[in-house]
Amino acid sequence: MQGRKLLPLAWLLCLPMTTWADGGDLDYGSYGIDFGGIDHAVRIQDNISLYANGAWMKRTPIPAERSSIGVTELLYDRNQQRVRDIIEHADPAVSPDARKIADLYHSFLDEAVIAKRGLAPLRGKLAAIAALKDADQAIAYIATLQDQPEDTPFRCYVAQDSKNSAAYLAGVGQAGLAMDRDYYLGKSADFVAARKAYRGYLARLLTLAGEKRAEARAGAVLALETRLAQAQWSNVENRDIQKTYNKVAVADLGKRLPGYDWPGLLKGAGLAAATDLNLDQPSYLAKLPGLLRQTPPAVLRDYLTLRLLDAYSPYLDRSWTAAHFAFYGKALDGRSVDRPRWKKAVTLVDEGMGEAVGKLYVAKYFTPEAKRQADELVRNLLAAYDQSIDGLDWMSAETKKEAHVKLSKYMPKIGYPDKWRDYSSLVIGPDDLAGNVRRIAEFNYRRFSGRLGQPVDRGEWGMTPQTINAYYNPANNEIVFPAAILQAPYFDPKFDPAVNYGSIGATIGHEISHGFDDQGHQFDGDGNMRNWWTPADEQHFKDVTARLVKQYSRFEPVKGHHVNGELTLGENIADNAGLEIAYKAYHLALGGQPAPVRDGLSGDQRFFIAFAQSWRGKARDASVLKQLVSDPHTPDLWRPIGTASNLDPFYQAFGVKPGDKMYLPSEQRFHLWW
Incomplete structure (x- = not known):
C-alpha cells in the first residue's frame, strides 16, 4: 500500500515475443502464455512458480550488472531505452523543459567536467x-x-x-x-x-x-x-x-x-x-x-x-562511484558489474524531471485502445469486489454498507495525470551534476513543504507515466496505474482475456484490495483513518489474517532467513484478495459463456499459469536478504505459491489433492472476499 512516503511496490511482469540482450528470450505466442518457459518436469500441483517458469529460470542467467532478472527488469530495460530515445531526441528549442532534460542528461554523462570539479x-x-x-x-x-x-x-x-x-x-x-x-x-x-x-x-x-x-x-x-x-x-x-x-x-x-x-x-x-x-x-x-x-x-x-x-x-568521479558500487552493488546486492553510465543518467532524468519526460512518453507509447480496455478491466474488478461484499457470510450488514460506500468512492487513475507538473522554477545546468542533484532535492521538498495551509491536490500522481508499477493511496482512496504498466506483455488488448485477467487483472485487484487490507481497512471512503467496522467483524478480520502471517512465515527464501509474515501481511492480503477478485472478474467478463480450450488448456488453467508467469524472476541471495528485512513484499517465487494454494478454483483447475505440495486443507486456506 502506498502511504505518506510512497514506498515502491515490486511487481514482476510478463514480456512479449521479444529477444532481449540481457538473456531474456521469451515467446508469449499469439495470446500471452510462454509455453517455452514451462518446466514439464515439475508438477504444477507441487510448485506453480517452478512449473510456469522453471525452464526459463534454468536457461536465463542473472546479468552481472543486476541483482535479479525477471519480467520487470526486462520490461524496465525496454522502457529505459524508450526514455533514452526521448531524452536524446528532446529538442531544446521546443520548450524550456526540453532544454532542462537535455542539460540534466548531459551533466551526468560529462565525466571530464565531473572529474575536473572534484569535491x-x-x-x-x-x-x-x-x-x-x-x-x-x-x-x-x-x-x-x-x-x-x-x-x-x-x-x-x-x-x-x-x-x-x-x-x-x-x-x-x-x-x-x-x-x-x-x-x-x-x-x-x-x-x-x-x-x-x-x-x-x-x-x-x-x-x-x-x-x-x-x-x-x-x-x-x-x-x-x-x-x-x-x-x-x-x-x-x-x-x-x-x-x-x-x-x-x-x-x-x-x-x-x-x-x-x-x-x-x-x-x-x-x-x-x-x-x-x-x-x-x-x-x-x-x-x-x-x-x-x-x-x-x-x-x-x-x-x-x-x-x-x-x-x-x-x-562524483569514478573513484567515488566505484566505492559506492562496491558496497551497495556488490556487498548488498551481489552484483559484479555496475550499470552502464547512460542508464544511470536516464534514471536521474526520470527521477528529477519525470513528468516532463512522461508527457512525451505518453504521446508516443500509450494508445487510446489500451486505456479503454484498462478502464473496462478496472470496472469489472470493482464490480466483482462489490458482488463479493454482498456474498460475505462473516461481515455484518452495517460493515457491508460502509464497505460499499468506500468502494463506490474509489478514484481510478489510468495512464497519466490530467495536469502536468510545472518545472519552471527548477534550475538545471549542463555542467553542474552535483548542483543539479541538490536543486532537484530542493525543488521536490519545497513543492511538498509549500502545501501547508493549501487545499489538497487530489489530482496529483505519486508515480510518473513511464513507471512500471502501480499503487493504492488510502488518503485519496485512489488506485493508480501508470501507462508503462498497461502494455504488452503484462497487458495487451490482443491477449486472451484469461491471460489479461490473470496478470494485469490480478494487479488491479491487488491495488483495489489494499483499501481493505490490514492498513487500508482502517481508512474510510474519504481517506480518513476511521474505524468503520463492527467489533465482531474487526475481530474476524484479525483472526483470519493471522492465519496468513503463519502461512508466509514458513517460506525460507534464503537459508536461515524466513519471510516476515507480519511485515509482509498487507501485501500478502492484497495478493490473495487480488487473485480472488481477478478470477471472479474474469468470469464476469465471460458473460456466462464457457471459455474456449486453447492448446489443451481451459480458461481457468490459462488464468493461473498467466498469473504465475507474471511473477517470473530470479535474484541473488544478497538481494533477497535485503528484501526480506526491509521490503513489505514476499519474494517473487513464493507469491504465486502463497496465493494459488489458498484459492479453491486452483485446486479444481489442476486436480490438486492431499499429498501434493501445494495442497492446504480447506480449513487452513485464507479466504477474505470469497
Missing part, C-alpha cells in the same frame, strides 16, 4: 560541518538539510493528515541509516559481513576525501549508527498506522519532546508555517537528542560528513 561542489557543506562545535549545533544543522539529498537522523515531510485527508500535515520521522535497521542489529553471518563491508566503505569515503585515521573514524560512525538503529522502530512497528499517528500542536512540542529548539528547527526545515506536527516514532525522537549529546562532537562531524559523501558519491 569543489561540496566544499561549502564540508566547511559548515567542520565548524559544528556540539550536538545542539549539529541538530540545528540537520534541520537545514531537510531539502537536501543527504540522509539525516530525522526527516521532515508534508503529507495529507491521516485523520483529515482534506488538509496537509507536517511530520517528522526516523532516518539516517545507510542500511536497514536489521543489518546493524542482526547476528547472522550475512549481517556481520554487511557491517564489515559498510565500515570499509565509510573508511574508503574518508580516504578519498583526504582524511586521516579513516578506519578508526569509520568504526566510530558505524557504532553511532548502531546506537541509532537500536533506538529506532522496526519495520513491523512502522506498519502500525495507529502508533505512527501522533499529531501534536507545535505550541506543545516543547512539553512533549524537550531537548529540541522546535521554533528554530521548524524554521530551518522550512516548516515555520506548521501549526501541528506528526511524530512518526515518538520514543525514538525523544531519545535522539540525548544520544547525540552523548556522542563526541568529532564523531558527529564525521557522521554528517559521511552522510554527505555517501549521498553525492554516485555523482
Whole structure:
C-alpha cells in the first residue's frame, strides 16, 4: 500500500515475443502464455512458480550488472531505452523543459567536467560541518538539510493528515541509516559481513576525501549508527498506522519532546508555517537528542560528513562511484558489474524531471485502445469486489454498507495525470551534476513543504507515466496505474482475456484490495483513518489474517532467513484478495459463456499459469536478504505459491489433492472476499 512516503511496490511482469540482450528470450505466442518457459518436469500441483517458469529460470542467467532478472527488469530495460530515445531526441528549442532534460542528461554523462570539479561542489557543506562545535549545533544543522539529498537522523515531510485527508500535515520521522535497521542489529553471518563491508566503505569515503585515521573514524560512525538503529522502530512497528499517528500542536512540542529548539528547527526545515506536527516514532525522537549529546562532537562531524559523501558519491568521479558500487552493488546486492553510465543518467532524468519526460512518453507509447480496455478491466474488478461484499457470510450488514460506500468512492487513475507538473522554477545546468542533484532535492521538498495551509491536490500522481508499477493511496482512496504498466506483455488488448485477467487483472485487484487490507481497512471512503467496522467483524478480520502471517512465515527464501509474515501481511492480503477478485472478474467478463480450450488448456488453467508467469524472476541471495528485512513484499517465487494454494478454483483447475505440495486443507486456506 502506498502511504505518506510512497514506498515502491515490486511487481514482476510478463514480456512479449521479444529477444532481449540481457538473456531474456521469451515467446508469449499469439495470446500471452510462454509455453517455452514451462518446466514439464515439475508438477504444477507441487510448485506453480517452478512449473510456469522453471525452464526459463534454468536457461536465463542473472546479468552481472543486476541483482535479479525477471519480467520487470526486462520490461524496465525496454522502457529505459524508450526514455533514452526521448531524452536524446528532446529538442531544446521546443520548450524550456526540453532544454532542462537535455542539460540534466548531459551533466551526468560529462565525466571530464565531473572529474575536473572534484569535491569543489561540496566544499561549502564540508566547511559548515567542520565548524559544528556540539550536538545542539549539529541538530540545528540537520534541520537545514531537510531539502537536501543527504540522509539525516530525522526527516521532515508534508503529507495529507491521516485523520483529515482534506488538509496537509507536517511530520517528522526516523532516518539516517545507510542500511536497514536489521543489518546493524542482526547476528547472522550475512549481517556481520554487511557491517564489515559498510565500515570499509565509510573508511574508503574518508580516504578519498583526504582524511586521516579513516578506519578508526569509520568504526566510530558505524557504532553511532548502531546506537541509532537500536533506538529506532522496526519495520513491523512502522506498519502500525495507529502508533505512527501522533499529531501534536507545535505550541506543545516543547512539553512533549524537550531537548529540541522546535521554533528554530521548524524554521530551518522550512516548516515555520506548521501549526501541528506528526511524530512518526515518538520514543525514538525523544531519545535522539540525548544520544547525540552523548556522542563526541568529532564523531558527529564525521557522521554528517559521511552522510554527505555517501549521498553525492554516485555523482562524483569514478573513484567515488566505484566505492559506492562496491558496497551497495556488490556487498548488498551481489552484483559484479555496475550499470552502464547512460542508464544511470536516464534514471536521474526520470527521477528529477519525470513528468516532463512522461508527457512525451505518453504521446508516443500509450494508445487510446489500451486505456479503454484498462478502464473496462478496472470496472469489472470493482464490480466483482462489490458482488463479493454482498456474498460475505462473516461481515455484518452495517460493515457491508460502509464497505460499499468506500468502494463506490474509489478514484481510478489510468495512464497519466490530467495536469502536468510545472518545472519552471527548477534550475538545471549542463555542467553542474552535483548542483543539479541538490536543486532537484530542493525543488521536490519545497513543492511538498509549500502545501501547508493549501487545499489538497487530489489530482496529483505519486508515480510518473513511464513507471512500471502501480499503487493504492488510502488518503485519496485512489488506485493508480501508470501507462508503462498497461502494455504488452503484462497487458495487451490482443491477449486472451484469461491471460489479461490473470496478470494485469490480478494487479488491479491487488491495488483495489489494499483499501481493505490490514492498513487500508482502517481508512474510510474519504481517506480518513476511521474505524468503520463492527467489533465482531474487526475481530474476524484479525483472526483470519493471522492465519496468513503463519502461512508466509514458513517460506525460507534464503537459508536461515524466513519471510516476515507480519511485515509482509498487507501485501500478502492484497495478493490473495487480488487473485480472488481477478478470477471472479474474469468470469464476469465471460458473460456466462464457457471459455474456449486453447492448446489443451481451459480458461481457468490459462488464468493461473498467466498469473504465475507474471511473477517470473530470479535474484541473488544478497538481494533477497535485503528484501526480506526491509521490503513489505514476499519474494517473487513464493507469491504465486502463497496465493494459488489458498484459492479453491486452483485446486479444481489442476486436480490438486492431499499429498501434493501445494495442497492446504480447506480449513487452513485464507479466504477474505470469497
